[in-house]
Structure formats: C-alpha cells, structure tokens
Amino acid sequence: MGYSFINQEGYLVVQLQDLFNITQVKEFTADLCSRPERHLVLDMSNLTGLDMAALQVLWAIRQAYTGLEIIWPGDRQVVERLELLGFKTN
Amino acid sequence: MIAINLLATFIQEAREYLENINQGLLYLEENPADANMLDEIFRVAHTLKGSAGIAGLTEVQKLTHALEDVLGALRDGRITYDSELADVLLNGFDGVHELVEAAAGGQAPTVDYRRLITMIEEYLPSVSGAASGVTHILRDVDKDALAALPENVRSNISAVGGQGLNVYQICFMPDAGIFYTGTDPLLLVDELMELGQIIYLQIDDAGLPPLCEMDAELCYLGINIYLASTAEPARVEEVFQFVESPENHLRVAIVSEVEQTPAVKIANTLTGLSIKERKMFKEFLEQQQTALAAAETEEDREWRAQHITKILHRAAQNYQWQWLIEQLPGLPVEQQEFQAFLDRLVDLLSESDEQDLPGQETGQKTINVDTTEIDSTASPVSVNEGKNALPVPGGGPAGGKDGEKSWESGINQPIKVEQEKLDRLMSLAGELVVAKNALPYLVKKLEIEHGLVELAREMKETYSILDRIARDMQDTMLDVRLMPVSHIFRKMPRLVRDISRSLGKPVRLxxxxxxxxLDKNIIQALNEPMVHLVRNALDHGVEPPEERQDLGKPVPATVTLRSYREGDRVIVEVEDDGRGIAPDRVRAMAVKKNLLTPEEAVSVSDEEALNFIFMPGFSTSEEVSDLSGRGVGMDVVATSLRRINGKVRVYSQPGSGTCIRMELPLTMVTSKVLLVEVSGQPYGLPLDAVQETVKLNMVQIKTMKGQPVAVLRNELVPLFDTGSLLARHKIINTDAGAGSGSDEEIYIVVLNTGTGLAVHDLLGEQDIILKPLEGELTKITIFAGAAILGDGNVLLVLNPHELTRTGGVMDGV
Incomplete structure (x- = not known):
C-alpha cells in the first residue's frame, strides 16, 4: 500500500500501489519534489483506487514532467475512472 | 518567477477588465435594455474569472463567479437591472478590485469576500427561485462553457436533449479545505453516475499550482460535468446537499438548447476578439489562402501550410479556442486538406460577420501570440521580431498588400510594457539629453584652454547631431508615455453616481x-485632485433639487469635465452649474483666518479673492460633511498640482456656477530652468514660473514700506533679495544701494506672480532632470529639487513660490 521510488538509469520510476489517497499525498509530493531526477515513469500498474486528492497530484505530475511515461493500471475500473477524469490511456 | 510574472500580468489585465465592467454597469443603468452591453460585461467577467483561476487567486475567482451568476440571471431575463441590482454588482466588483489590489501589494485582503458572496447569493436566489419555481441553486447555463465543448460532445448533448432527458450542466468548485471535512468530491461524481449518464466530465485545473508549490491536502481542482438524466433537478441537487456552502461553489443548470449555427459557434469560439479583430483575422486567413495558391513549389506550399497552422494553433491555445484546436490538422499537412480547412474557417468567419454580433466592437483586448518557438531563420519570408510578433508566411509578393492592415499586423501594434521599464527608458532618454550638455563645456575647454579650434568645431558638429537625436528620442519616449485624459474621466461617472445618490442630488455628467x-505620471497625479474637485462640486456647488426648482434651474444639475491643449500646456476644467462662490464670503473668511487684513480684503479683486480657497485650511463651508468641507480638499488640489508643476485657478459666478481650471505641463521628466547666479553659486528657476528678466541699475530700485520695489512699465514690482532669502550675500543693498544712487547692476527675474527675484547674474536656459530632494531635505520647501549639470556639478532648483512665501531657507526645517 502506498508508493515507492526507484532510480533506473537516471529515470525515476514512481510506483503507486493499492489505494493512493489523501493520507499519503502530502508526504508523497514532498518526497517527489526532493528527488533530483527530471525524467519520470509513473507506474500505476498496481493501483487499485484513488481519490480526488490523489487525482490532483497526478494532474500536477503530468504538468510538471515533460515526456512523462505512464504505465496504466491493470485494474479496469481504475483505468475507466482515470479516463473519465480526463487521463487519456490510448 | 513564472508565478510572479503570471500574477503581474493578471493584475494588469484585471484592472482593465474591472474598469470596463464598472463603466459597462454604469452605462447599463442608463440603458438597461442594451443586451449587447450586458453580453460584453458578462464576457469580460467570465474572462476575469478564468484569468484569476490561472493566477491562483481563488478568492477573486469565487467572488467573480458569484457575480457572473447574477449577470447570467440578468442576461436570461430572470431579473431586471435597476439601481438596487447596480449597487449589488458595483459593490461586488469593488470587492474584486480590492482583492486584486491586495494581491498586487502582496497584502492580505481586507475585504471579506465570503460575506460579499453571501450577499450576492442572497440577492440571487430570491429572484431565481421565484422565477424558476424549482430550487435555489438551479442556475442559468454557462453558455461560454457550453460553446467551448468539443463538437462531438455538443452533438451528444443535443441528441440526448431530443430524447426527453434532462442534460444537467454541473460546475463544482470545492473549497480548498474540503478534504479536511472528509469529503471526496469524486464520490459525488459516483453518486451522479447513479442518476444517469455522464456525457462529459472536465477537470478544471486552472487553479492548480505547480507540483512542488502545492499543498497536497488542499483542493485546487474543479469539476465540470454534463449529466444526462431523467432525475428531477431536486434529486441532482440532493447529491450536493452535504457540501452546500458559500465556500463550495456549485452551479447546477439544465441545458435546454445547444447553439449550433456556425456563425454563433464561431463567434462564441473566437472569444476575446472584437468584430474588428475578427475581420482582420479573416483578412489574414484570406491572404494566406492567396499565398498558398501562389506557392510555386511543393516545398514552399508545405512550409507555408505548416507555418499558418503553427500560428493558428498558437492563437487558438492562447485564447483557448477549443474548437479551433480540435479542428487544426496535425503536421505535416496535406495541401488539399489544409486548403479546405482554411476555406471553411473563412466561410465561418464570413457568416459570423454577417451576424454582426454587436457589443463586441468595444472589446479592446490586445492579442498576444507568442511565436518564440517558430524558427524564423528557416523561413524564406520576413519575420516580425519580438514576443508578440507573428511570422508572415504571406509576407512575400502574395502576402498582405502594402499599407493594408492585416490580422497579424493588428495584433502586433499594441504591446504591454511594465510602467517601470517605460519610466526607466524615459529617465535614460532624459539623462541623455542632460549628458550631452557636457559637450559644450568640453568644446569651450578645447578652444580656450588647449587652443584646439578645429577639434572643437568638429565636436560642436557632433554635438548638434547628438542633440537632435537625443531630442527626437526624448520626444518619441514622451509620446509613448502620453495617455488620454479619459483614463481619469472614465472613473468619474461612478463617483458622480455614488455621490449623487448619497446626497439625493441628481447630476448629469x-x-x-x-x-x-498627458504624461502618464501627470495623469496619475491628477487623479486625487479630480476626485476632490468633483466631490466638492457635488457637495458644495450643486444645490439640492428643490432649491434648483425654486431658482428655476434645471434638474438634474450639470457637472462638466473638460480638457484641451493650450500651447505646450494642457487645461483640465471641472465646472458645475451650481450656486457658485461669493467673493465676499471668501474675503471675510480670509480676514478671519488672518490671511488678509480688512484693508487688503477690500482692495483685492473678486478673482484674486476667490483663489484664497486654495490656501491651507480654508473653507467657506459651514458644515463638515463626509464628502468635503473640511477645508483640506482645495489645498490638497493646489499642493498636488504644484508638485507636478501645474497651476489651479477658480472662476465663479454666484448663482451660476464654478469652474476650476487646472493648467498642466505635458511632461514631468525634463524641465527647462533658467540658470541664475547668486553669490557665485548657480541655482535653477523653473522657466515656466518666469515671466521676464530685466537688468536694472541699483538706482532704479526704490524702497516702499521697507520693501524693495522696481517700477517696470509703470507697474510696481515687489522685489525679493534671493541672496538674503538663501542666507548668502545680499544682492540688494538696502543700506547703501536701494535708492542710494549706486550704479551697480543687478538682474531681476520677474515671476509670473508679479514679484521679482534679484540675482547676481543670468547664466542661460538648460534642460534638466529634476530629482526631488530626499529624507530630511524634503522639509526644505524652498527647493523644488536638484539636478546634475553637464559639468557634473549639482544644481539646486528653487521653488520661487515657496521662496517668496516663506521668506527663507530655514522655513520648514
């Protein structure tokens, strides 16, 4: 449950797992902003749910990192939710 | 840094928007049936709200949003515009103005925007509820938001509407602290989904700060939803019952109709453009069509198409023309497809021109298209430089015709420049004018000290060229800084309206x-005096309506603001047709305040007597009101005008009215001074205070009641010894000089007040940049300021009015 950061060849891979919500967002953004990497891979493959607070963090990440790579959730419901909320999954 | 720039840009724009709204609302009060003006106000308010969100000023956004609701209800005819509603809107936008100014000053806002929103909301439901008979939060449709939807979404909404379903437009902008209440707005979305089908959901991220600046526990996002449902409005609103509060902004509306005509669609889509700008846009596109058709090679065609697309794309993004963004084909583009697209766009613009949507003509928004990413070096055609410039693919033979305005030229003309930069540039131009004055000193030095006559001659020629360029530059800069007096005049209708209402005196402005x-700085300095004068005119000048009727004078009264050029000065007048000022009352008050002896009071003319009203603390008004009558207003006017080298006079006819005449210089940056020598030291005297200079023999100076005087053309001129006033050597020797038969010569500078200053010598005229004295020195009022001369020495510039009034250097220290 939560999130983790991994540096892979200069890229920062951010893994969001299980439920990502208001309880983690503050710490998460502080951690992320302290990281030096400027290229990000957002791995949501294990994400099972999110709330509005988490959504706006994702929104801000998308604005902050150009060339952001996204690995979409495996959970179909979460994908649909992200699509409804304006994230294009292609 | 970006955030600061964004805020600064917003504040600059917001001030303009608010001024336009203010004027529009006042106009609407006189012309309530003018739907075009109402549309224009709504459009500006909508833009203001959006920009506030982008700048992160959520209070401004929320307050404007509430005001927009009222404007929307007005536009839908659910309420009518009357004085009460005008007060609500004017006060509301005043609140927005205060919030903006607080943000500009980096201060916490003093206005309670929540209270204002509540007041606005209280006004609105009582009307909307009565009109719609549904509930109190059902609002009018945000037509602009609807128009900005993708075409397919609007088609869906139309189709669903045709099936008998209600289509709800739901805009929910939660309070920043909503997460702390345990509410997840996404759960509300889930609940709405249970009521029907969400046709479209859009996250409003306008208020979202950069990732590392955000407080992730605060809510910055809004949600706009289009819901197709059989549910009644009350059921939809029930979803939000637990978040209903002034802090959580909710708008629920039923979309009854989706505007589909191409002309209206394009008009709504190209928001931010006036009719004139739209026509210029069309002309620009037509030029591109011609340029494309004239392209000789495939490469040239492709290059032109790509550039046109880039320009359109950037303009569309800049103005958030969603429809255009979606219509623009990707790059590279096929020739035929692109040509067809351009044709379609021109057709749509032609249709919208035929619609001739009035009211948009007043839009003065400056188009600002950033083309910095466009590579001008790769282009075979000309490129206008600068952030606001657009490359002109049709700039070659097939492009715009000479002398004709094109769309891009129209958008290149006005640019916004920070005032500080302009001031700095003007100051530099002024310094250049002064710096070049050092050259004549050097020329003289070369000639006299070094005997280099030829070199001195060459330097003199160079000086002439430099002098011309520096003056041209200064004139151009001055021209850039000139602003119309309308910048002040347009603030007055609101002031007159409010005072007129509070005093119960109908007034026509x-x-x-x-x-x-006038120079921008003078315009700014004139603002306060104008407010004083207009207040005075209404408070003291204009009679109550009953009194006017008894006197056979028209009701409403008339207050006239007039401005015109007179030589190198500008005259601004404030005139009323009120009761006027009785010179005898002014005389009596002047005697009472020991400004005149009873004998002097009899001898001064009516005109001179009237001008005593500008003396400090002088007031003939017997009662102190909230507006004026404290005896400070007219003094403030005179002092403010003196600071900008202006003058003020009053002309009045008892029973007929009063006219205050202000005489102003065009610019304050450089001043012309007369250089005079007093005891070996040069001083400056503002040239516009000087009437003439005369050389007198000491025998021509007489003494009258202990005061030296000279007789010039049979007129007595009281003289002041500048040497004595400056605590230096006496110039007029009253012990042995005046009237003593001495043949010593001195110079008299006759001021336009009719008095003369005795000086040792006249050194000529010079342009200077007058800098005000700072710190403790500001208390020495006999100096208007200081300047650096061409030879590097400091020149003290005298304030002749204060010098003769106070009689010496120590006054005020």
Whole structure:
C-alpha cells in the first residue's frame, strides 16, 4: 500500500500501489519534489483506487514532467475512472 | 518567477477588465435594455474569472463567479437591472478590485469576500427561485462553457436533449479545505453516475499550482460535468446537499438548447476578439489562402501550410479556442486538406460577420501570440521580431498588400510594457539629453584652454547631431508615455453616481476632450485632485433639487469635465452649474483666518479673492460633511498640482456656477530652468514660473514700506533679495544701494506672480532632470529639487513660490 521510488538509469520510476489517497499525498509530493531526477515513469500498474486528492497530484505530475511515461493500471475500473477524469490511456 | 510574472500580468489585465465592467454597469443603468452591453460585461467577467483561476487567486475567482451568476440571471431575463441590482454588482466588483489590489501589494485582503458572496447569493436566489419555481441553486447555463465543448460532445448533448432527458450542466468548485471535512468530491461524481449518464466530465485545473508549490491536502481542482438524466433537478441537487456552502461553489443548470449555427459557434469560439479583430483575422486567413495558391513549389506550399497552422494553433491555445484546436490538422499537412480547412474557417468567419454580433466592437483586448518557438531563420519570408510578433508566411509578393492592415499586423501594434521599464527608458532618454550638455563645456575647454579650434568645431558638429537625436528620442519616449485624459474621466461617472445618490442630488455628467493627452505620471497625479474637485462640486456647488426648482434651474444639475491643449500646456476644467462662490464670503473668511487684513480684503479683486480657497485650511463651508468641507480638499488640489508643476485657478459666478481650471505641463521628466547666479553659486528657476528678466541699475530700485520695489512699465514690482532669502550675500543693498544712487547692476527675474527675484547674474536656459530632494531635505520647501549639470556639478532648483512665501531657507526645517 502506498508508493515507492526507484532510480533506473537516471529515470525515476514512481510506483503507486493499492489505494493512493489523501493520507499519503502530502508526504508523497514532498518526497517527489526532493528527488533530483527530471525524467519520470509513473507506474500505476498496481493501483487499485484513488481519490480526488490523489487525482490532483497526478494532474500536477503530468504538468510538471515533460515526456512523462505512464504505465496504466491493470485494474479496469481504475483505468475507466482515470479516463473519465480526463487521463487519456490510448 | 513564472508565478510572479503570471500574477503581474493578471493584475494588469484585471484592472482593465474591472474598469470596463464598472463603466459597462454604469452605462447599463442608463440603458438597461442594451443586451449587447450586458453580453460584453458578462464576457469580460467570465474572462476575469478564468484569468484569476490561472493566477491562483481563488478568492477573486469565487467572488467573480458569484457575480457572473447574477449577470447570467440578468442576461436570461430572470431579473431586471435597476439601481438596487447596480449597487449589488458595483459593490461586488469593488470587492474584486480590492482583492486584486491586495494581491498586487502582496497584502492580505481586507475585504471579506465570503460575506460579499453571501450577499450576492442572497440577492440571487430570491429572484431565481421565484422565477424558476424549482430550487435555489438551479442556475442559468454557462453558455461560454457550453460553446467551448468539443463538437462531438455538443452533438451528444443535443441528441440526448431530443430524447426527453434532462442534460444537467454541473460546475463544482470545492473549497480548498474540503478534504479536511472528509469529503471526496469524486464520490459525488459516483453518486451522479447513479442518476444517469455522464456525457462529459472536465477537470478544471486552472487553479492548480505547480507540483512542488502545492499543498497536497488542499483542493485546487474543479469539476465540470454534463449529466444526462431523467432525475428531477431536486434529486441532482440532493447529491450536493452535504457540501452546500458559500465556500463550495456549485452551479447546477439544465441545458435546454445547444447553439449550433456556425456563425454563433464561431463567434462564441473566437472569444476575446472584437468584430474588428475578427475581420482582420479573416483578412489574414484570406491572404494566406492567396499565398498558398501562389506557392510555386511543393516545398514552399508545405512550409507555408505548416507555418499558418503553427500560428493558428498558437492563437487558438492562447485564447483557448477549443474548437479551433480540435479542428487544426496535425503536421505535416496535406495541401488539399489544409486548403479546405482554411476555406471553411473563412466561410465561418464570413457568416459570423454577417451576424454582426454587436457589443463586441468595444472589446479592446490586445492579442498576444507568442511565436518564440517558430524558427524564423528557416523561413524564406520576413519575420516580425519580438514576443508578440507573428511570422508572415504571406509576407512575400502574395502576402498582405502594402499599407493594408492585416490580422497579424493588428495584433502586433499594441504591446504591454511594465510602467517601470517605460519610466526607466524615459529617465535614460532624459539623462541623455542632460549628458550631452557636457559637450559644450568640453568644446569651450578645447578652444580656450588647449587652443584646439578645429577639434572643437568638429565636436560642436557632433554635438548638434547628438542633440537632435537625443531630442527626437526624448520626444518619441514622451509620446509613448502620453495617455488620454479619459483614463481619469472614465472613473468619474461612478463617483458622480455614488455621490449623487448619497446626497439625493441628481447630476448629469458631461465630459469633453477625453482624447487630450498627458504624461502618464501627470495623469496619475491628477487623479486625487479630480476626485476632490468633483466631490466638492457635488457637495458644495450643486444645490439640492428643490432649491434648483425654486431658482428655476434645471434638474438634474450639470457637472462638466473638460480638457484641451493650450500651447505646450494642457487645461483640465471641472465646472458645475451650481450656486457658485461669493467673493465676499471668501474675503471675510480670509480676514478671519488672518490671511488678509480688512484693508487688503477690500482692495483685492473678486478673482484674486476667490483663489484664497486654495490656501491651507480654508473653507467657506459651514458644515463638515463626509464628502468635503473640511477645508483640506482645495489645498490638497493646489499642493498636488504644484508638485507636478501645474497651476489651479477658480472662476465663479454666484448663482451660476464654478469652474476650476487646472493648467498642466505635458511632461514631468525634463524641465527647462533658467540658470541664475547668486553669490557665485548657480541655482535653477523653473522657466515656466518666469515671466521676464530685466537688468536694472541699483538706482532704479526704490524702497516702499521697507520693501524693495522696481517700477517696470509703470507697474510696481515687489522685489525679493534671493541672496538674503538663501542666507548668502545680499544682492540688494538696502543700506547703501536701494535708492542710494549706486550704479551697480543687478538682474531681476520677474515671476509670473508679479514679484521679482534679484540675482547676481543670468547664466542661460538648460534642460534638466529634476530629482526631488530626499529624507530630511524634503522639509526644505524652498527647493523644488536638484539636478546634475553637464559639468557634473549639482544644481539646486528653487521653488520661487515657496521662496517668496516663506521668506527663507530655514522655513520648514
């Protein structure tokens, strides 16, 4: 449950797992902003749910990192939710 | 840094928007049936709200949003515009103005925007509820938001509407602290989904700060939803019952109709453009069509198409023309497809021109298209430089015709420049004018000290060229800084309206000469005096309506603001047709305040007596009101005008009215001074205070009641010894000189007040940049300021009015 950061060849891979919500967002953004990497891979493959607070963090990440790579959730419901909320999954 | 720039840009724009709204609302009060003006106000308010969100000023956004609701209800005819509603809107936008100014000053806002929103909301439901008979939060549709939707979404909404379903437009902008209440707005979305089908959901991220600046526990996002449902409005609103509060902004509306005609669609889509700008846009596109058709090679065609697309794309993004963004084909583009697209766009613009949507003509928004990413070096055609410039693919033979305005030229003309930069540039131009004055000193030095006559001659020629360029530059800069007096005049209708209402005195405001131009700094300095004068005119000048009727004078009274150029000065007048000022009352008050002896009071003319009203603490008004009558207003006017080298006079006819005449210089940056020598030291005297200079023999100076005087053309001129006033050597020797038969010669500078200053010598005229004295020195009022001369020495510039009034250097220290 939560999130983790991994540096892979200069890229920062951010893994969001299980439920990502208001309880983690503050710490998460502080951690992320302290990281030096400027290229990000957002791995949501294990994400099972999110709330509005988490959504706006994702929104801000998308604005902050150009060339952001996204690995979409495996959970179909979460994908649909992200699509409804304006994230294009292609 | 970006955030600061964004805020600064917003504040600059917001001030303009608010001024336009203010004027529009006042106009609407006189012309409530003018739907075009209402549309225009709504459009500006909508833009203001959006920009506030982008700048992160959520209070401004929320307050404007509430005001927009009222404007929307007004536009839908659910309420009518009357004085009460005008007060609500004017006060509301005043609140927005205060919030903006607080943000500009980096201060916490003093206005309670939540209270204002509540007041606005209280006004609105009582009307909307009565009109719609549904509930109190059902609002009018945000037509602009609807128009900005993708075409397919609007088609869906139309189709669903045709099936008998209600289509709800739901805009929910939660309070920043909503997460702390345990509410997840996404759960509300889930609940709405249970009521029907969400046709479209859009996250409003306008208020979202950069990732590392955000407090992730605060909510910055809004949600706009289009819901198709059979549910009644009350059921939809029930979803939000637990978040209903002034802090959580909710708008629920039923979309009854989706505007589909191409002309209206394009008009709504190209928001931000006036009709004129739209026509210029069309002309620009037509030029591109011609340029494309004239392209000789495939490469040239492709290059032109790509550039046109880039320009359109950037403009569309800049203005958030969603429809255009979606219509623009990707790059590279096929020739035929692109040509067809351009044709379609031109057709749509032609249709919208035929619609001739009035009211948009007043839009003065400056188009600002950033083309910095466009590579001009790769282009075979000309490129206008600068951030606001657009490359002109049709700039070659097939492009715009010479002398004709094109769309891109129209958008290149006005640019916004920070005032500080302009001031700095003007100051530098002024310094250049002064710096070049060092050259004549050097020329003289070369000639006299070094005997280099030829070199001195060459330097003199160079000086002439430099002098011309420096003056041209200064004139151009001055021209850039000139602003029409309308910048002040247009604030007055609101002031007159409010005072007129509070005093119960109907007043008609007439203005003329608003186009007269003045330096920006003078315009700013004139603001406060104008407010004082207009207040005074209404408070003391204009009689109550009953009194006017008894006197056979028209009701409403008339207050006229007039401006015109007179030589190198600008005259601004404030005139009323009220009761006027009785010179005898002024005389009596002047005697009472020991400004005149009873004998002097009898001898001064009516005109001179009237001008005592500008003395400190002088007031003939017997009662102190909230507006004026404290005896400070007219003094403030005179002092403010003196600071900008202006003058003020009053002309009045008892029973007929009063006219206050202000005489102003065109610019304050450089001043011309007369250089005089007093005891070996040069001083400056503002040239516009000087009437003439005369050389007198000491025998021509007489003494009258202990005061030296000279007789010039049979007129007595009281003289002041500048040497004595400055605590230096006496110039007029009253012990052995005046009237003593001495043949010593001195110079008299006759001021336009009719008095003379005795000086040792006249050194000529010079342009200077007058800098005000700072710190403790500001208390020495006999000096208007200081300047650096061409030879590097400091020149003290005298304030002749204060020098003769106070009689010496120590006054005020």
């Amino acid at each position: 007439v203005t003329s000469g608003e186009e007269t131009q």
